[in-house]
Structures are given as C-alpha cells and as structure tokens.
Amino acid sequence: DAGVIQSPRHEVTEMGQEVTLRCKPISGHNSLFWYRQTMMRGLELLIYFNNNVPIDDSGMPEDRFSAKMPNASFSTLKIQPSEPRDSAVYFCASSLGGQGGYSNQPQHFGDGTRLSIL
Amino acid sequence: DAKTTQPTSMDCAEGRAANLPCNHSTISGNEYVYWYRQIHSQGPQYIIHGLKNNETNEMASLIITEDRKSSTLILPHATLRDTAVYYCIVRVATNFGNEKLTFGTGTRLTIIP
Numbered sequence: 001d002a003g004v005i006q007s008p009r010h011e012v013t014e015m016g017q018e019v020t021l022r023c024k025p026i027s028g029h030n031s032l033f034w035y036r037q038t039m040m041r042g043l044e045l046l047i048y049f050n051n052n053v054p055i056d057d058s059g060m061p062e063d064r065f066s067a068k069m070p071n072a073s074f075s076t077l078k079i080q081p082s083e084p085r086d087s088a089v090y091f092c093a094s095s096l097g098g099q100g101g102y103s104n105q106p107q108h109f110g111d112g113t114r115l116s117i118l
Numbered sequence: 119d120a121k122t123t124q125p126t127s128m129d130c131a132e133g134r135a136a137n138l139p140c141n142h143s144t145i146s147g148n149e150y151v152y153w154y155r156q157i158h159s160q161g162p163q164y165i166i167h168g169l170k171n172n173e174t175n176e177m178a179s180l181i182i183t184e185d186r187k188s189s190t191l192i193l194p195h196a197t198l199r200d201t202a203v204y205y206c207i208v209r210v211a212t213n214f215g216n217e218k219l220t221f222g223t224g225t226r227l228t229i230i231p
Binding site for chain 1: 150161162164169218219222
C-alpha cells in the first residue's frame with residue numbers, strides 16, 4: 001500500500017522566494033497534518049485538516065505560511081516569502097480521523113521535505 | 119494531554135530484547151499510549167498503541183501497568199535497523215477537532231553489534 005507521499009524530497013532556494021511543499025495522504029484517510037522538525041524545537045504541529053477543512057492552525061508561525069487542502073488526496077504548504085529561519089524538515093501525516101465520534105487511529109508520516117533557505 | 123518521561127538514551131545488544139520505559143503518571147482514563155520511532159532522515163514511524171491492555175503486533179509489544187502510570191515498549195529481537203529515536207506519546211482518543219500528537223525528546227536507542 002502506498003504511504004503518505006511528499007514532494008519534493010529536498011528543496012534549496014534563496015531567501016524571498018516562494019516555496020510550495022506537496023502532500024498526498026493515504027487513500028481513505030480524512031485527517032491530514034503538517035509538522036515541522038528542527039534541532040532546536042523538535043517536531044511541531046503546524047496545521048491539520050479534517051475532511052479537507054482546516055481545524056487547528058495555531059502552530060502556523062506567521063502569515064508567511066499558508067496551507068490548503070483542495071481535495072481529499074492533495075494538500076500544499078506554502079511559504080511566501082521564505083526566510084533562512086524556515087529551514088527545516090517538513091513532514092505531512094494522515095490518519096483516519098474522528099468524525100464527531102472518538103478516534104484512536106494513529107497518524108502515518110511521509111518521509112518529509114528537507115528545506116534549505118539560503 | 120498527559121506529559122511523558124523517557125530516558126534520553128539506551129543501548130541494547132543485537133538479538134536481545136530492547137525494553138524502552140515510559141512514565142505517564144498523570145494519564146487520564148480516556149488517554150491512549152502511542153509509540154513512534156524515527157530513524158535518521160526518515161519520517162516518524164507508527165509502532166503500536168494501547169489503552170490499558172497489553173498489545174502486540176508484528177513490530178513490538180506494549181506493556182501497560184495496571185495503574186496505567188507507566189508502560190514499556192518491547193522489541194523482542196533487536197536488529198541494527200532498530201537504531202532510532204523512540205517517542206512515547208499520550209493522547210486522548212479524541213473527538214473531532216483535537217487529534218494532534220505532541221512529540222517530546224524521546225529515547226535514542228542504539229543497537230550494538
């Protein structure tokens with residue numbers, strides 16, 4: 001079975017450029033999560049969606065970051081303009097989430113996008 | 119979600135059982151214990167989760183104490199590929215709108231040849 005697919009795997013760009021990270025969740029999963037990992041702060045949740053609707057974006061660092069989920073099989077995380085402090089590994093995860101009831105289903109992660117802003 | 123405490127690092131000989139402890143003394147009755155691991159440069163990998171009964175799957179076993187204040191992840195026959203950072207996370211079996219995982223610093227497990 002295909003897992004969570006992220007692209008690109010690596011991205012190097014100059015400060016000020018727009019960066020778009022992409023994620024395809026596991027088919028049938030209805031919750032999608034974007035995380036960021038750095039040495040200093042570890043793994044942090046940025047935003048998550050349930051049934052394509054953003055539920056909690058309190059982890060999004062600032063207005064330069066935006067995320068969309070136009071359909072159940074695709075999501076993007078965009079940074080515009082990018083800054084060197086945005087350099088990190090960005091992970092996407094998906095799960096079969098709750099729909100008004102309880103869910104204990106685990107999240108499954110992609111292999112991440114390693115982003116370097118020069 | 120309840121806070122967890124794990125040792126910073128552990129070593130285990132190849133072929134032996136690796137036992138990774140986790141304390142979660144403030145766990146609530148509806149909170150599950152999840153274990154993930156992260157091998158260098160890869161995304162976190164789900165291992166196992168449980169509520170109060172012991173659980174086993176093809177990767178590992180999870181032993182939860184009767185008072186649920188601590189648990190142990192057991193890798194029965196550790197291999198070099200099990201070298202990774204292991205995270206113990208406690209999370210409520212949540213309803214809609216509160217599904218995030220909070221990762222701590224985990225245990226760095228090194229399998230020794």
